[in-house]
Amino acid sequence: MIHLPFSPNHLKNLITACYPPNAALLNSAPEYRPNAQELSRLTYYAANRPGKINKLGGELEKRIKLECKKAQANNIRSRASLLISLSIMKALASECRRDISLLTPSLLAAVDAALASSSDLEVVARVASLFKAFTTFTDGRLIGVDQSVTKDYLSILEKFAKMSTAGSRSQDLEYRNRTRLVGLAALTGAVTSEALYSSTTFRHQVSHIVSALLINVQEVEIAVLENESVSLKQKPMSPYLEEFRTRPPVERRAASIHLHVDGDRGPTVTDVSNACLRALSSLFDHSNGAQVPYAVQAALNSLDERDGWNKLEHCRWIAAKMTEWTQYQYRYAVPTRLVERLQEDQDMPVTTPLHSALAAMITTVFTSPTPLVNLSTSDIISNLITILLRRVAIDPLDMLISELTECIASLGTHVYYADQIHDLAGELISRLVSVELNGIPGHDNDGCRAQALRSLLAGLVGLIRAPERHDALKEHGSPRLGIDSPKVANAVPKTSGTPIAEQPVRISIEPAETPTRVPNRAKVAPETWQDTLNLLCDGNYLVRADYTSSLVFYLESQISRRGEYTDEDGVRRLRSLSAGPMQNAGNVMAMLYGDESTRFLHAMHVYLYVLATSGSLGASSSFLSRSALAEEATIPGTEDRDSPTRSQHGRPSLSLPIRSRKQSVVQQLLARIPACLSSSTLPLATASDYRNITVALTTMHEHLPVRGLLAGVPFLLALEKFTEVDGVEDAGLHARMLIIREVVSRVWLVLGKVWDCVELVAIATQALEVLPVSQLQPLGELNTLGIHGVGEQPVSVESVETGRRWSGVDSSAALAALTENKNVLEATAMDSETLYTRLSAPWSAESALKNSVEPQASYDALRGDGISPRMKLAPALMHIENMSLQSLARSTRGVGVTDLRDALEGRSSMSNPALVNKAPSISTLEHTGASEVQPFHRLAPTRSRPDTRKLNGNPSEVRDMLNKLRIGKPNGSGNLLKASFPSIQRSEPRSSTLIPPYKS
Known part of the structure; x- marks a missing residue:
């Protein structure tokens, strides 16, 4: 019986014709390929009749499922037929790539059934090849939309993922590696497919894929992974896999998956790891x-x-x-x-x-x-x-x-x-x-x-x-060199050192695989770091020690050193040639009259003074709250300051209420400090604290010599004065006096070496040689930041028997030697007498605390226009002309159209109170004369004024306003805009009306 071309059995006949005869079915091994001519006829038929693809797929799905059951029962013919059916399905998917969505349900159902019923590695490899063909040509739109398709696809991924990690305990390494390579090849197809990235099920898919890949990664040594990761850049897997997002589906080609040939050297762990890393890198890359x-x-x-x-x-x-x-x-x-x-x-x-x-x-x-x-x-x-x-x-x-x-x-x-x-x-x-x-x-x-x-x-x-x-x-x-370097970690006293040169890190953004740099990296502003200085007086020694290390690091590398120059030998000298005269003058003015670095040093000396002399350190949160309420109103310069302070970079540091709380705490501590040492109020600082004080002061003078000189020398004199006690009989008091004077003496020695002052070095060295006992010897390393735990235990100040008195360095001689030094005089641009007067000025913690706060400008954008109350009242109280007021009450506001309108209407003078030269008066133009007898001297009725506003402005003021707006012909030079107003004619002296020159 001859079947018609379009009979219901025509599709079955086309598919059946692709198989070899039953007798020759086993002889098709080992390739198990369908008949090429009949397969070509089948694919041509499907490509030209897209409506038949769904039926063809359904027929092949039935065959594959039936053959899987028979092959599972060890039917050799069914196994061979199954391999051929999978090849037919792959060819159909490749030739009908434009209409792959019509074949998708049957294809995925067949693949899922074959994986579930067969453990034959050759069959699985053929199934993986079919699956990879599908992932190559699909657009992934059905996955996540069609419930059955999504379920089959996720099930397939799960099975291949298990296959990629199968045989972890298998003794046959070759078989295990072959199985894993087949699974990884299928997962690679999924990773390089639109079905992963265009689907709404990305999260579910990637959970199966990444889990399988990472298991293989963790089973390989790091050295092997590094080598294979390098090879990924040198040997790309395939142009079709790397460019799958850019190539259209019609130009893609599905790669075939083959098993390893028996008898050859089997795949190694390196091959598995290579395949795994390629899939993983492609996943993150896309x-x-x-x-x-x-x-x-x-x-x-x-x-x-x-x-x-x-x-x-x-x-x-x-x-x-x-x-x-x-x-x-x-x-x-x-x-x-x-x-x-x-x-x-x-x-x-x-x-x-x-x-x-x-x-x-x-x-x-x-x-x-x-x-x-x-x-x-x-x-x-x-x-x-x-x-x-x-x-x-x-x-x-x-x-x-x-x-x-x-x-x-x-x-x-x-x-x-x-x-x-x-x-x-x-x-x-x-x-x-x-x-x-x-x-x-x-x-x-x-x-x-x-x-x-x-x-x-x-x-x-x-x-x-x-x-x-x-x-x-x-x-x-x-x-x-940093915070954990020997220079900082070794115990002080240190007497010399080379300051670290400022080398700004240069970093730029580039999409390259190299570290990037940004030029002129901004350092932490002193005003920002100043908020942490309270930690110098914290009640916990470990906090104080860690903060000293942090402060030393900040002074060495972060704080602004504008105008501070030191040579390689650590001596401070002026750079008159390298910098211009204007720059040198600006630097000297900043150091003499104070900048943010100077204010920081003033604050640092306040806390160091509290640490060295106070009998109580630290404060609880309740104390801070109470002191804030009690003392906030008494802090100088904190009235009417509710806006947050800002650093030099324009970013908020701490709100003023918090800073006020911190200053109130300092004032409470300062109030408890006695005028001089006494047995009843001995300082709580330990020998380790005095060592840390010496560290901080030494670092300051080495890296900020000029600012340290101006801010630190008065502090040293005050600290020495604190130890002037008559008739010391107490051993503990004597010990405190000696250790504080030793700190002062060693800082004097540092000053002498920094400024190359031979006389001061000799004075300090001679004084230290006769020191009865030193408690500032190296006590071990400071706490290394980042290492937490017990930390360094503080060493207390040991009692010293009262014996021969030691007065330390003669401050008068030291100050005289320092103020006569040539380097000091050149750096400060002062004469010896002026410098001596400044350095010997009385120092107090309260004055230094006041100098540590930036003075607030009188201008307040929220409460006024910047003119003081005295300036506002002066025009009303003075009936005389005071032209100097015009220069004092300057406004920073720009000139606009409103100013021009005021000038034209004659109201420009009234907008600035400082320019009003007369007290308000009542016009008498429309009043009756005094000679005329009128009852009660009432004002005469006035005429109603027209609604139109006249221009009664002063011509000179209008001309000046136009000049400010750059309208007209300035200074007689040519301009595109001609003068808006002609010269004022004086023939009509009584008329003050100015006719606008603009014509419609």
Whole structure:
């Protein structure tokens, strides 16, 4: 019986004709290919009749499912027929790529059934090849829309993912690697398909894919992963896989998946890892900003499921590579999601490997050379600080605290705008001040507060040092001199040293795989750092010691040193040739009359004086609240100041109420300091504190010699005067007197060496040689920031028996030698007598505290126009002309149309009270004369005035206003605009009306 071409069995006949005869079915091994001629007829028929594709797919689906059941029962013929059916389905998908959506339901159902029923590796490889053909040509629109298609597709991905990790305990490494390579090849097809990125099921798909890939990554050594990751850049997988987003489906070609040939050397772990890394890198490379967080979350979920947090090095490597493989503009999503994941588990009572691994991953991402853009560093550092304080509240000795400190510090590695470090440091300082004032919310334990302050200080210093340290490690392979260097860590007294030269970090944004730099990176302003000086007098010694190290670092590397020049030998000399005369004059004026650095030094000396002399240190939160209410109104210059203060960069530092609270605390401490040493009020400072005071003063004089000279010498004289006690009989009092005088003497010695003053060096050296006993000998290293725990224990001041009195350095002789020094006179631009008068002026902590606050300008935009009340009252009280008032009451407002209108209407003089030269008077033009007899001398009725406004302005004022508006012919020079007003004719002296020159 001959079947008609369009009979119902025609499609079945076309498919059946593609198979070899039953007798020759087994002989088609090992390729198991369909008849080429009949297959070509079938594909031609389907390509020209798209309406028949769905029926063809359904018929092939039935055959494949039936053959899978028979093959599962060890039917050899059914197995051969199954392999051929899969080849037919692949050819049909390749030739009908334009209408692949019509074949999708049957194809995915057949693939899912074949994977579920067959464990034959050859069959699975043929199924993977069919699946990869589908992922190559599909647009993925049905996935996520059609429920059955979505279910089959996700089921297929899950099965291939399991295959990619199969045989973990298998002894046959070759078979295990073959199986994994087949699964990874199928997953690679899914990763490089539009079905992943265009579908709404991206999150579900990527959870299966990433989990399988990361399992293989964690089973390989880091060295192997590094080698294979390098080969990814050198040997791309395929132009079709790398450009699949740009090539249209009709130009794509599906790659075939073949098994390894028996007898040859089997695939190795390196081959598996290579395939895995290619798929993983392609996934992150093609994900957009909304998809990258899902991919990162899938990686974190995989680590959770497999307990991969214990492999710390692998976690760090994965984090770095995820960031590197992600597109340049979306890389910020990786560290952001890591921080969010860490924040989710911040309340766990005990630190787990998850916390440590996440912290290490975050630090790795920030310290890696991979550039990051669009990263919200403010949000990141705020979240990290919150997590840090939470862990401190749970356990002050938590191991995660130090790791979180490193995370905060690592944020400073990537700097993309000039004020970035300044902004981040301001955020840290604001939280530092908050913890200092209020402690940890809900915890009254002083240990929690101290640990939080120490951690924030370590993060602050590490944040500032991060850019320069990163550049130093890259260029020189060794860190620069910093807070943990021997120069700072070794105990003082130190008498000489070479100041660190200011070398601004230059960083620029470039989409390259190299560390970027930004030119002229702004340093932390002294006004911002000044808010932390209270920590010098904190009640906890570990906080004071850590802060001294931070302060030394700040003085060495951050504070502005405008006009401060030192030679290689550490001697301060004037640079008259390298800088111009105007620049030198400006620098000298800034140092003599005070700038922000000078104000900072004044404040620092106040707190050092309190630390050296006060019998009480630190204050509780309740004390701060009470003192703020009681003393805020008494602070000089704090009246009517409710707006936040701003630093030199225009960013808010601390609100004035908070700063007022801090100053009120200082005033409370200063009020308790006696005029001189006494047995009843001995200072609480330890020998370690006096050593730290010497560290800070020495660093200041070495790096800020001129400002340190002007601000520090009066302080030394006052500190020495504090020790002038007659008839010292108490051993403890004698010890305090000796140690304070030793601090003063060693600072005098530093001054002599900094200024190359031989006479002062000789005086100080001679005095120190006869010192009865020194308690400022090296006491070990200062606390290393970032290392938390017990820390250095303070050494108390030991009692010294009252014996031979030691007066220290003769301050009069030292001051005379210093003021006669040539270097000092050149640097300060003063004569010896003037300099002596200034340096010997009485110093008090109260005056220094007042000088540490920037004087407020009289101009207040909210309450007035900048004119003092005296200036406003003067015109009304004085009936004489005072032209000097016009120059004093200047307005900074620009000239506009309103000023021109006022001039035309004659109201320009009334807009400025200082220009009114007469008291208000009543016009008598319309009043009756005094000679006329009128009852009660009432005013005569006036005529109603017209509504039209006349121009009665003064011509000279109008001309001046037009000149200010640059309308007219200035100075007789040519201009495109002619003079708006002609010369005023004097023939009509009585008329003051000015006719506008503008004509319609």
